[in-house]
Amino acid sequence: MSELPLEDFYCIIPAGGVGSRLWPLSRADAPKFLHDLTGSGSTLLRATWNRLIPLSGEQRVMVVTGRAHRAAVEEQIPALTDENVVLESEPRENTAAIGLAAAILERRHPGVIIGSFAADHVIGNEPLFRAAVTEAVAAARAGYITTVGITPTEPAVGFGYIHVGEPLTVSGAKSVRKVVSFVEKPNLKTAKKYLAGGDYLWNASMFIAKASVLLEQIGTSHPEMLAALLELAEAWDDPATRGPAVDRIWPSLTKVAIDYSVAEPAAAAGKLAVVPGHFNWDDVGDFASLAKLNSSGRPTDLAILGENARVLSDASSGIVVSQTGRVISLIGIKNVVVVDTPDALLVTTSENAQRVKSVVEALRLTGSTEVL
Amino acid sequence: MSELPLEDFYCIIPAGGVGSRLWPLSRADAPKFLHDLTGSGSTLLRATWNRLIPLSGEQRVMVVTGRAHRAAVEEQIPALTDENVVLESEPRENTAAIGLAAAILERRHPGVIIGSFAADHVIGNEPLFRAAVTEAVAAARAGYITTVGITPTEPAVGFGYIHVGEPLTVSGAKSVRKVVSFVEKPNLKTAKKYLAGGDYLWNASMFIAKASVLLEQIGTSHPEMLAALLELAEAWDDPATRGPAVDRIWPSLTKVAIDYSVAEPAAAAGKLAVVPGHFNWDDVGDFASLAKLNSSGRPTDLAILGENARVLSDASSGIVVSQTGRVISLIGIKNVVVVDTPDALLVTTSENAQRVKSVVEALRLTGSTEVL
Structure with missing residues (x-):
C-alpha cells in the first residue's frame, strides 16, 4: 500500500444539498452536512474532513459550498484557507461544483489527481x-475515472447500484474492476437479485480521477460547460477577475448531477473503474436510515438523538430527534418518527420517511419558507 | 313544564378532576374544566354555568373546587359570590364534594333540592x-334520587350505563323510570346489546335529589362520613369555626365516587329514578372523544384545536391540539393524535387514547411532575 498522504492527491468535498428528507432537522441554513447525526460529537462535514486528511494532507482538501454556509464551514474546519474554499453564488448541482474545483486544481497543479467525496455521508x-x-487513486493514475462502490449488506432500495464487470490489471489496485453500468434505485425484488448475484455495489458517489480526465469527460457530454469551467478557473486566482467571471459564468452553468454528466457516459465508454469498499457506509438519506444508524444495531431500539432529550415511549423502533428539551410521550405507534424542533414538528413513520421531501415542497408552496 | 328557574332548586358543580387522559392539554394547574374544548369560546366550566343558571338562577349555583383553582374559577364566573364557592383543601373525590355542598345548602335552606352536574362535560x-x-326535579320533589341518563347513539365502551326499569308515576315527570342498576363500562359486544335493547342509558353523572335524601343515602353506606359532613356544614358559615373544622375533618373524609356511595346502593334499594335525556352529551374523556367532538361530525376530518395552529397533514382522521404556533407536519399515521404544548408533546393514535393516563402515571413515577 502506498504511503499516506498520497502523492499529488487532492480531495474535493462538495457541501451542497440541504437534505430535504431530513426536514425539519435539516434546513436551508442548517443543511445535513452541518449536523452531528451519529452522536459522535462531529458534524458530518467535520467527520468527512477528518476522514480525508490522512489521504491528502490538510492543505489538499477543497470544500465547495454555498456563500451562506461560509462561516459555518470555516467554524467546522478552522484549518481551511481561502485557497481551499470554493463558494457557490447559487447552487448549480455537483457537476459544476466538482468540475470547477477540478479545473482550479488542474490549473494550479497540472496532472493532479482529485477525489470527490460527499460531505454528508x-x-x-x-x-x-x-x-x-x-x-x-492508483487506478486514476493509470487513467481511469474510478469510483469506490460499497459491498451491499442488504437489498437496499434507497441507493443506486454499480454493475461491476471484469477485473482490470492496474499496479497498486489489486481489486479494481471495470464498471458495466450505473443503475438507478431498484425495487426490492431487483435489489435482492443484485445482493445475491454479487456483481452489484452501492453507488456512494465517490469519484477519483486525474482532474484533466474528469474535465475531459465533462467536455465529452457538455462541451460548453467545460469551456465555461476552464474560463472560470482561469479567472479564479486573481481577485480582480474572479468576481466578474463568477457573476457572468456561474449562473449559466448546466445543472446536472455528476452521475449523469460523468459516471454514466464514462461507464458506457468503458473508461470507468470501481474499487469495492468493504467498510460500512450510509448516505443517511432519510429518517428511516437515521433511525437504523442510531439504534445501536438493535432493530428493536427506539433511536433518540438530542442532548437534552426527555422521551417516554412504548415504541421499540423508530426515532426521536429532540432539539427542545420538551417531554415527548409516544404511545402505540410502530416505527414512529418524531422530529421536535423549536419552530417545526414532524410526526411520521419510517415507512413514510421518503415522503418527507413532499412536506418541504408543500411548505414552500404554502409560503411557510421561514421553517425550511 | 314548570316555570324556570325551578323553585327551591340549587345546582352544584363539582369542578375537581384534572382529566389525566387529556394530558398534556389538561394539567394539575389547568384542569380539563378550565379549557375550551369545543372552540365555543367558553371553558367547559363556564359553559356548564351558562347551561345551569336558567334552571336555578345565578344565585343558586354552588361550585366546589380546589383552593388552587379559586382565582381561575372566579375569573370564569365573576358572578360567583363567596357564599357559592366551596374550596377543597385537598381532593377527596366527589361524594365529599357534593355531600358537603348538599349539607351546607340543606342547613341554609331546609328542604332544598340539589342537582349535581360535572363541570367538564x-x-x-x-x-x-x-x-x-x-x-x-319533579321526581326529586317526590322523594326519589334521580339521574338523567343519556339515550345512547352508538355502542360506546367508554361510558358506564344505567339499566332502566319500569315507568314511575310522578306528577311533572312523565318519562321518569325506575333504575334497575348501574353497570360499568361494557365491552363492545355488550355495548351493542345495550344499544339494541333500548333499556340502557349512558350514565352522565347527574344526580338530582332533595339534599336531605341524598345525605341520608350517603349515611346509609357511610354513616361516619355523613356525621362528618354535617359537622363541617354546621361550622361552615361562621368564619371563626370554618377553618378549624376544615383542617380537622376534611382530610378524614372517605374518598369515594358518588356512583358507589349513592347511586349503586340507592338503585339496589329501589330508590333511584331516571329521566331519559335526548340531548347530545359527551364527557370528553380522552382525545378520541375530543377528536370526534371537533371533527364537525365528519369522521374523515382531522380535528384541529388551537388558535394559531399551523398543520400540514395527510391525515383524514384524528386530532391535533396546538398551543405553540409551530408548524406541525403529519405524514401517514391513521387516527393520529398530536398534542403540542410549550413543555410537553404527546404523539399517539385514537385507538391508544385511553392509555394516556398511564403516561401521566409514568411521568409521576419518574419525577417529571413539572409537566403534570
Whole structure:
C-alpha cells in the first residue's frame, strides 16, 4: 500500500444539498452536512474532513459550498484557507461544483489527481476506506475515472447500484474492476437479485480521477460547460477577475448531477473503474436510515438523538430527534418518527420517511419558507 | 313544564378532576374544566354555568373546587359570590364534594333540592337538557334520587350505563323510570346489546335529589362520613369555626365516587329514578372523544384545536391540539393524535387514547411532575 498522504492527491468535498428528507432537522441554513447525526460529537462535514486528511494532507482538501454556509464551514474546519474554499453564488448541482474545483486544481497543479467525496455521508472502519481510496487513486493514475462502490449488506432500495464487470490489471489496485453500468434505485425484488448475484455495489458517489480526465469527460457530454469551467478557473486566482467571471459564468452553468454528466457516459465508454469498499457506509438519506444508524444495531431500539432529550415511549423502533428539551410521550405507534424542533414538528413513520421531501415542497408552496 | 328557574332548586358543580387522559392539554394547574374544548369560546366550566343558571338562577349555583383553582374559577364566573364557592383543601373525590355542598345548602335552606352536574362535560340542545332536568326535579320533589341518563347513539365502551326499569308515576315527570342498576363500562359486544335493547342509558353523572335524601343515602353506606359532613356544614358559615373544622375533618373524609356511595346502593334499594335525556352529551374523556367532538361530525376530518395552529397533514382522521404556533407536519399515521404544548408533546393514535393516563402515571413515577 502506498504511503499516506498520497502523492499529488487532492480531495474535493462538495457541501451542497440541504437534505430535504431530513426536514425539519435539516434546513436551508442548517443543511445535513452541518449536523452531528451519529452522536459522535462531529458534524458530518467535520467527520468527512477528518476522514480525508490522512489521504491528502490538510492543505489538499477543497470544500465547495454555498456563500451562506461560509462561516459555518470555516467554524467546522478552522484549518481551511481561502485557497481551499470554493463558494457557490447559487447552487448549480455537483457537476459544476466538482468540475470547477477540478479545473482550479488542474490549473494550479497540472496532472493532479482529485477525489470527490460527499460531505454528508457516514463511513465506518476508516482503514478499509483508506485502503479502497488508495487503490482508486492508483487506478486514476493509470487513467481511469474510478469510483469506490460499497459491498451491499442488504437489498437496499434507497441507493443506486454499480454493475461491476471484469477485473482490470492496474499496479497498486489489486481489486479494481471495470464498471458495466450505473443503475438507478431498484425495487426490492431487483435489489435482492443484485445482493445475491454479487456483481452489484452501492453507488456512494465517490469519484477519483486525474482532474484533466474528469474535465475531459465533462467536455465529452457538455462541451460548453467545460469551456465555461476552464474560463472560470482561469479567472479564479486573481481577485480582480474572479468576481466578474463568477457573476457572468456561474449562473449559466448546466445543472446536472455528476452521475449523469460523468459516471454514466464514462461507464458506457468503458473508461470507468470501481474499487469495492468493504467498510460500512450510509448516505443517511432519510429518517428511516437515521433511525437504523442510531439504534445501536438493535432493530428493536427506539433511536433518540438530542442532548437534552426527555422521551417516554412504548415504541421499540423508530426515532426521536429532540432539539427542545420538551417531554415527548409516544404511545402505540410502530416505527414512529418524531422530529421536535423549536419552530417545526414532524410526526411520521419510517415507512413514510421518503415522503418527507413532499412536506418541504408543500411548505414552500404554502409560503411557510421561514421553517425550511 | 314548570316555570324556570325551578323553585327551591340549587345546582352544584363539582369542578375537581384534572382529566389525566387529556394530558398534556389538561394539567394539575389547568384542569380539563378550565379549557375550551369545543372552540365555543367558553371553558367547559363556564359553559356548564351558562347551561345551569336558567334552571336555578345565578344565585343558586354552588361550585366546589380546589383552593388552587379559586382565582381561575372566579375569573370564569365573576358572578360567583363567596357564599357559592366551596374550596377543597385537598381532593377527596366527589361524594365529599357534593355531600358537603348538599349539607351546607340543606342547613341554609331546609328542604332544598340539589342537582349535581360535572363541570367538564359537553352538552348540545339545551332546551332538551332543561326539560329533562325539570322532570328530574319533579321526581326529586317526590322523594326519589334521580339521574338523567343519556339515550345512547352508538355502542360506546367508554361510558358506564344505567339499566332502566319500569315507568314511575310522578306528577311533572312523565318519562321518569325506575333504575334497575348501574353497570360499568361494557365491552363492545355488550355495548351493542345495550344499544339494541333500548333499556340502557349512558350514565352522565347527574344526580338530582332533595339534599336531605341524598345525605341520608350517603349515611346509609357511610354513616361516619355523613356525621362528618354535617359537622363541617354546621361550622361552615361562621368564619371563626370554618377553618378549624376544615383542617380537622376534611382530610378524614372517605374518598369515594358518588356512583358507589349513592347511586349503586340507592338503585339496589329501589330508590333511584331516571329521566331519559335526548340531548347530545359527551364527557370528553380522552382525545378520541375530543377528536370526534371537533371533527364537525365528519369522521374523515382531522380535528384541529388551537388558535394559531399551523398543520400540514395527510391525515383524514384524528386530532391535533396546538398551543405553540409551530408548524406541525403529519405524514401517514391513521387516527393520529398530536398534542403540542410549550413543555410537553404527546404523539399517539385514537385507538391508544385511553392509555394516556398511564403516561401521566409514568411521568409521576419518574419525577417529571413539572409537566403534570
